[in-house]
Amino acid sequence: MGYAHDYASAIMYRGRIPMEPVDFVPDWADRPRKAKFYPDAETLPLPDPAGGPRPAPGFTLPLLSGMLQDSYGLTGRRLGVQANTDLAALPHYTQANWSRGTASGGGLYPVGVYWAAGAGGPLAPGVYHYAPHQHGLRRLLTGDVTGEVRAALGAGPDGCTQYLVLGVKYWQNAFKYNSFSFHAVSMDVGALIQTWRLWARAYGLRIAPALWFDEERLARLLGVVPEEEGIFAVLPLEWEGDGSRTLAAAPAAPSTAPPAAPPAVRLRDSERSRTVLGFETLHRIHAATLGRAGERPAPGALDAAAAYPPRGGQAIP
DSSP: HHHHHHHHHHHHHHHHHOOOTTTTOGGGGGOSSSSSSOTTTTEEEEOOOOOOOOOOSOOOOOHHHHHHHHHHHHEOOOOOOSSSSTGGGSGGGOOOEEESSSOOSSTOOHHHHHHHHEETSSSSSEEEEEETTEEEEEEEEEEEOOHHHHHHHOOOTTTTEEEEEEEEEEEHHHHGGGGHHHHHHHHHHHHHHHHHHHHHHHHHHHOOOOOSOOOHHHHHHHTOOOEEEEEEEEOOOOBTTTGGOOEEEOOOOOOSSSOOOOOOOOOOOOOSSSSSOOOHHHHHHTTTTTTGGGOOOTHHHHHHHTHHHHHSSSOOO
């Protein structure tokens, strides 16, 4: 398992053996935004969520709006009495701390939710970024790029034209948790996905994330720097009406034109922090997960591996 096993061991024993940098202190005055902000992108407000849970043939825009709002939208403002040191600042709007539906991660929103919308959906095909503070979608790219997503997956559900892609901009969490942040955001991604599974189940829908894919290809599509933002999961959506469509097309005539450059988001998010720090441990564990798209294990191969602890290493007390 290489460095991934070393990192997991360091996380397990960090109570007795502190992880580097041991003297790190967050600069709260220079903290980043709690969510990515694209100043040059148009923001489309999402509609009111759908009504009470009832079986649905697939996702619709109101259903997707409800799932995003209930999981990663702002659902309340924290003003209750508690033991944190920022209690005196909470009544001030500029220091307000908001709560969300998904457990884990407190008021931080490090997971970026991208929607690769294909043909036949409610919006023009393109790439959109969910803005939790506005409960809206920022249009980052126009055009159907779901073929790129399917190619990065290696294989995708037949007829699927809508995908959610989950990325993490590390600095949004590392400014506070430094080397521990890769573990923290991995938990946050898992908590968010499980929230969606529970939410969708009430409507008879299934959330089945893909966790093995060509991350570098998706990073290029989303216009993110792999060293700064990791892609953690891709979720094909069962969209209403998708079952009646097919992705098969008539063979195209051979073209003599040079191949076009792969599609990519050109817009960049705005970083509020004046100083952005990098952490060697964080870079090493992310690098250990890249470049392995072609080593996809056979179906069921990981099930047996997950049933036993890795050989070697220290015994867990």
